[in-house]
Amino acid sequence: DGGITQSPKYLFRKEGQNVTLSCEQNLNHDAMYWYRQDPGQGLRLIYYSQIVNDFQKGDIAEGYSVSREKKESFPLTVTSAQKNPTAFYLCASSIGGMDEQFFGPGTRLTVL
Amino acid sequence: SQQGEEDPQALSIQEGENATMNCSYKTSINNLQWYRQNSGRGLVHLILIRSNEREKHSGRLRVTLDTSKKSSSLLITASRAADTASYFCATASTSGTYKYIFGTGTRLKVLA
Numbered sequence: 001d002g003g004i005t006q007s008p009k010y011l012f013r014k015e016g017q018n019v020t021l022s023c024e025q026n027l028n029h030d031a032m033y034w035y036r037q038d039p040g041q042g043l044r045l046i047y048y049s050q051i052v053n054d055f056q057k058g059d060i061a062e063g064y065s066v067s068r069e070k071k072e073s074f075p076l077t078v079t080s081a082q083k084n085p086t087a088f089y090l091c092a093s094s095i096g097g098m099d100e101q102f103f104g105p106g107t108r109l110t111v112l
Numbered sequence: 113s114q115q116g117e118e119d120p121q122a123l124s125i126q127e128g129e130n131a132t133m134n135c136s137y138k139t140s141i142n143n144l145q146w147y148r149q150n151s152g153r154g155l156v157h158l159i160l161i162r163s164n165e166r167e168k169h170s171g172r173l174r175v176t177l178d179t180s181k182k183s184s185s186l187l188i189t190a191s192r193a194a195d196t197a198s199y200f201c202a203t204a205s206t207s208g209t210y211k212y213i214f215g216t217g218t219r220l221k222v223l224a
Contacts (some may be wrong), residue, residue: 006154031210040121042200043155043214050210058211090154097209098142101202103154 006104021076023091032074037088116215124221131188133218135201142204149198193224
């Protein structure tokens with residue numbers, strides 16, 4: 001089955017900890033994205049990657065970091081510098097920069 | 113805010129009725145896309161309409177685009193309880209590839 005997966009589904013973090021969210025796709029898409037969703041606010045772009053070994057900051061990159069070492073994988077690290085990380089995180093991929101996006105099921109991160 | 117706006121924020125209708133939701137945006141676009149999100153899940157792409165198109169159909173979905181008013185509408189005909197979800201528009205700008213701008217969403221509830 002082709003698709004995009006995220007893990008874990010739920011993640012709990014203590015204050016001061018870094019955590020990494022996984023995103024994997026087997027759609028052979030060049031572009032991958034990370035979004036944050038807060039209640040009633042739609043999606044906000046954290047980082048995106050157009051191609052392997054390249055990524056760009058989105059609108060709310062502070063406190064987050066990413067890597068793109070493989071075409072299939074685009075992990076997101078939520079660092080301790082992110083002051084309000086509790087949110088629903090969505091990963092997506094697309095063929096190009098204006099095409100339909102395919103989304104993973106999301107990871108809900110809660111800070112304890 | 114860079115986000116688009118959707119109207120209404122919430123909509124409750126009876127099964128069999130039509131549901132119309134609207135999206136307004138701010139920039140020049142290459143295309144506009146509509147997505148559905150079931151509670152706590154990832155987004156699913158519904159339909160893409162290009163800036164040179166005025167209307168597009170897909171099954172029970174009808175999308176219109178008015179670039180002069182920077183607005184789009186999504187019509188779901190003969191709604192079903194399974195259509196209960198949040199619906200988001202997303203624009204792909206002509207000046208910012210890979211940076212889709214999502215609306216704040218319309219929460220649709222279809223009562224059986």
